[in-house]
Amino acid sequence: MADCDSEFFFKHFMDSDGEDSDGDTELLVSAALWYRQHNKIRRPIRRGSIRGRAYALARNRQAGHLFLFNDYFHRTNPVFSAQLFRRQYRMGRPLFKHIMQGVAGYNDYFICKPDACGRIGFSSYQKCTAAIRMLSYGVAGDSLNEYLRMCESTCLESMYRFCTAVVQIFGSQYLRAPTAADTAHLLSVNESRGFPRMLGSIDCMHWEWKNCPFGWQGAYKGHAGGCTVILEAVASQDPWIWHSFFGTAGSHNDINVLQCSLVFSKLAEGQAPVVNYEINGLQYNKEYYLADGHLS
Incomplete structure (x- = not known):
């Protein structure tokens, strides 16, 4: 409690002349000091359902669910078509339901x-x-308040738990390197598409780091103009992104990022599968990646 509150507690029991009406001035002073110390160590105001906390808003959660369900998930006549669903969610409706059932x-x-x-x-x-x-558009949690009827803290908690669940559930299947069977399948599919012995498409892209610490900006500022981190990824036509390497400083380019990543580690260790093919009269026995002009 503030000093003025302690003084009020003390003066409340004093006469207008400033004298103790009962002759227990020392007891009142001790009581005022104890009351002040008690308020310093009491539980914070914003914790649990206690007096002094602001009332929770009546957000009408059920109405938010009904609006969302009728807009996108109604079985017979949703407001938004499958094409618009993919545009809003960056995925198809069946995939969303599969992920939702998994995390639940x-x-x-x-x-x-x-x-x-x-x-x-x-x-x-x-x-x-x-x-x-939030993950697709990079928006703040409170930007979804009006439509989903969810407060910012609930949106953030949902995102953190969602990411953890997705990694734990789907990581062993999708966040892994290709097996021997996967490699054979990738090579056969790419050969049918006119790229014999190609293992995948590789590329790098810069992601803006708006809140990069000032002391690190020299290393993370590159040709993109601002501070960025680089994502290196290899994908098939599915698209299955079976390799990703994220976090390299933006001052690197696409070539020297390869020196940091592990995409060629099996090749350097001699563990890559042996394939034989000929390009322009030259014989090769290792698979290759399709890249743009920055990596070729």
Whole structure:
């Protein structure tokens, strides 16, 4: 409590002349000091359902779910078509439902259930939509408040839990290097597309780092104009991004990023599968990657 509150506590028991009416001035002073110390160590105001905290907004969670469901997930007549769904979510509707069912099975946080006050919480559709919109568009959590009826803290919590669940559920299948069977499949598919013995398409791109620390800006500022980090990825036509290397300083270029990444580690260790083909009269026994002019 502030000093003025302690003084008020003390003066409340004093006469107008400043004298103690009961002759217990020392006791009152001790009480005032104790009261002040008690307020210093008490629980913070913004913690739990306690007096002094602002009332929670009546966001009408159910209405937010119904609007979202009728717009995108209605079985017979959704407001937005499959094409518009892909544009908004950066994926198809079946893929979204597959991911939503996976994260809901991994973490019951995404399952709709009553909260501590008995009110129905947010649905799996709302929480997964919030996470995917934030990841797809890089928007702030409070930008989804009006449509999804979710506060900023819930949107952020949904995104963090969503990312953790996706890595744990799908990481072993998608976030891995190709096996021998995968390599044979990639080579056969690319050969049918006119690129014999090609393993995948490789490229690098710069991602802007708006809040790069001032002391690091010299290393992370490159030709893009601002501070960036580089993402190196290899993808098939599916597209299956089976290799990614992220975080290289933006002052690098596409060529010397290869010196930092592990994309050619198996090749350097002699563990890459042997393939034989001829290009322009020259014989080769290793697969290759299709790249643009910056990497060739």
